[in-house]
Amino acid sequence: MISFVVRLRSRAHFVVTSGRTGKSGAFIGINAHRRSQARQRLGIIITALLAVYLVIGVRLVQYGLAGPAVTGSFGGGAPTAASRPDIVDRNGKLLATDLNMVSLYADPRRIVDADEVVEKLADVIPNLDWSETHKKLRSGTAFQWLRRQLTPRQQADILALGIPGIGFRPEKRRFYPGGVTASHIVGHVNVDNQGLAGMERYLDQQGLADLRLAGLTGTAPLEPVRLSIDLRVQSIVREVVANAMIAYRAEAAGAVILDVETGEVLAMASVPDYDPNQPSRTLPDGSVDREYEKGWFNRMSNATFEMGSTFKSFTLAMGLDEGKITLNSVVDASRPIRMGGFTIKDFRGKNRPLSIPEVFQYSSNIGTAAVADRVGIEGHQQFLTKLGLLSRMETEMPGVATPTQPRTWKKINSVTISFGHGVATTPLQTAVAAASLINGGNLIAPTFLPRSLEEAKSVSRAIIKETTSADMRYLFTWNGIKGSGRGAQVEGFNVGGKTGTADKVINGRYARNINFNAFVAAFPMDKPKYIVLSIIDAPTTGEHGGRTAASTAAPMIKQIIRRTAPLLGVQPRFGAPEAQQLLVNY
Template sequence: MKKFTRPQTLLRKAHFDLSKSVGRRDVDQVERHAVQARQRVMILAGLFCCAYAVIGGRLVQYGLSKTVVTDAVFENGSRVNSRPDIVDRNGELLAVDLDMVSLYAEPRRIVDADEAVEKLAAVLPDLDWAGTHKKLTSNTGFQWLRRQLTPKQQADIMKLGIPGIGFRPEKRRFYPGGATAAHILGHVDIDNRGSAGMERFIDQQGLSALREAGLTSNVPMSPVRLSIDLRVQNIVHEVVANAKIAYQAEAAGAVVLDVETGEVLAMASVPDYDPNVPSRILPDGSVDKEYEKGWFNRMSNATFEMGSTFKSFTLAMGLDLGEITLNSVIDASKPYRLAGFTIHDDHGQGRPLTVPEVFQYSSNIGTATIAAKVELADHQAFLTKLGLLTKMKTELPEVATPTQPRPWRRINQVTISFGHGVATTPLQTAVAGAALINGGKLIEPTFLPRTAAEAAASAIQVIKPSTSADMRFLFHWNGVKGSGRSALVPGFDVGGKTGTADKVVNGRYATHLNFNAFLAGFPMAKPRYVVLTVIDAPQTGEKGGRLAAYTAAPMAKQIISKAGALLGVQPRFGREEEQLLVNY
């Protein structure tokens, strides 16, 4: 007989069995969750380990890599390339360094190149976006972004807080006078290195070596004093610039020279340029070549046929070699013929002329006749002795070499006697002219101060003192009675010789274009200064004339009248009248 089981017992047993079954499923689920949690922790730990490994690796890389030093990217290894100030003979400032900063980038440290370019463009509107972006993504240690910023631009860029962007202190050359003495001073490049003129000369005298040795970084330097008188330079530049415009000429120039020391007191050539802005960029991004033509210094770096000013040297040669005297009479009654060529006078008198009259009337016939009395070799040697056929020695790097026929023939001698066939620089023409009136001593020109004693020690006697006295007489004679009358300045006793030459164009003489010059000295009783003025291809002149007497001579008159007293020449009015000082 089966044992009876009560319902309560069955219910308890069923409940126990159900609870047991459910408990196992929960345990399995909990275990599965635990495994998944452990897996997630391991993944996260792995990710953290990878991240720390990358960071650690980069730190090791930075520690082992060579440190980028900004200064190391520059050629000279110096932080700042300083230059000495340049002053005139009176201490007036001509060139000075200004403290500036330039913007650079270290592309390897740039976080976001696109953002950096966008921010920089907000401060520098003319920024080259593509070029700058290329620099910032170049993976190099250093790139210039903008040279010589203004203080405001620097401050605005600093506020941007761009990583990998920095500033480097630099020097910028400043010329207070602008174009006034451009061809004397020259200019510097973006790294403050001399590119032309006296700036380049200073580098050649040892500044470049000091810079390479890193000895020009913010080092105080003594000023470089020039022979230039800024007051006279301003006058000469103004006269030359105005003459080019007034006479509708291609170019013009002038120089003032001390005949006793060879010092250049002033020199200007136009077209010129502003050395503060030696180059200009056109809207299309190209360089303005027309503006850069102003770099060309026509006074020392260009050669011209100097026309009738060369008659001064021909007559001096005849006098010095004893072929003529001031009392000699030269037959200029008919044209001079040689080897099928015929020489005429522009202002012929149709009669024999004395030597002073040959000079006064600028007789080609008379001058050619005098030159023919001298052997070819002696004529060439005389001009060489005056420095007219060889490259001039002076501080300016821009000096041209004269040209002459090779070989010389008789017809060359004839044309050279009145200024055709030999091309020389205006500056060395002025130097040779000074030797004619200073007692016969050739003194190399200088743009640095020089005493009379220093000049005498290096001077070369090229003509006799008696010949120099005769030439002073001829200059005075022509200044009073000849073409030099256009340059007369009351009280300053100006003498000189005009020169009008047909301009050479494409190897041929252009009869409608002239190159005009006037070689002047003052005061002729005891000359102290030579003034040479030139004007290239004038279309008009005083009283409508295009010759030197109407263009170059009036230029000399303006210079002497304004600068004579500044140069210490006291004008004399009348023989018995006391000397007066005149303010201009």
């Protein structure tokens, strides 16, 4: 019993003593309890500190074993190295692809001596802007680009310098193997691999840019995008128009080839052009070469011109389709037309009544105006609208110009528009409208992507009768043999077409001594497959010293067809009697 009481007292915080002593009570064991609590708290603190030091030690070991983190100083606005799909031609030939590159950046907060860094980098990087680079290195910010898209050799040389505070970021650079060959069709990208022009911009508009922003493109290769153009044909067309601009001392030139059955663009070139691998060029004084950048302008789809007498094709087709004329009709072209203070006359006119084939052959302004007058102002405007010549063309190519026309059509407007003055359209949509005249009467929107015959039928729209189209094929053939189209004739390929020589509009007035020339042709005319349209702006000379379309634009067509027809699968046929080609009730 005594031992039990002793154990209880040893465990108690206090005990009550005997009342005989007169004492109320005494606390015992308090010091022991406090000592126990202190030991527990000290143990917890020591354990916590050991855990913190352990975590810090582990992280230090990880940092020591890890490689250099070159992306550690990136700002929030730094772009990601995302891939773009390859672009290929209809035969799979490469037009655009991505190359893996690196770009140089700096963390100015870690730069010790900015002057030394600039001096070392200038030995490796050509044309380094010392003042601008020094300003970036002294900015005190977390991230600054120093040079985008370095070569592997430059990267190795900079690494050998061992400069702290700078690093490299993997990036993509767009490469165009063909250079200038298809620059206006393919387009180009900026330094961040974002499409700025041509089909490159079209890809971004189709959702590629949104995917990039969402980080969904990554660095994995994407499925190639196939275009409708044939790189072999494109190379020839570009060479022909570039040579013509030089030979005829012109301001610009261009050409396009269309498949009349599908609307596919097989080739399109506009010069001056540019190298998409170097869309901008810097002059020795450091300024941007603005003359070089003028090559960005695509005159085939992004510029409008008065297309001159090529419009006579549409006027005669209108008269035939409306039943106002037939191929056997005769119109009076014996004297000029005076209207609204203007005198309309023919260039080298015959001063006599002309048949409809003769109106086309001799390119009679008077005869064409007479046909337009028979249709009427409203009918004329409606027909050109139906052909798509008065509204913005729908196609994948960004930057398509909108045609211009008079706000209010009067009789004088209808007359002048009948032979190509007073309405300005793009050369590409002129070619598209011409294709509808000879393919059976179907208007097919142009495309820079492959399109099958079935797909073309689903988007085509009948705008003229098949009999009208047959009559227009006859007129094209007639003019190719008898008229101004002789300069474009290629033996064995049966070329037909119409020239257009227009006085160029400068500062709102027609310049009598400066021409804008065009030629629209089709081949082979017995069963047309392709439309070819050429333009040449302000030539100062031409074949045999002439400056008209017959001496400039037509020879361009001849060179293009002669060299590209075999590549397009058109077989030449020789020995066909001329009478068989022109067999008609006339």
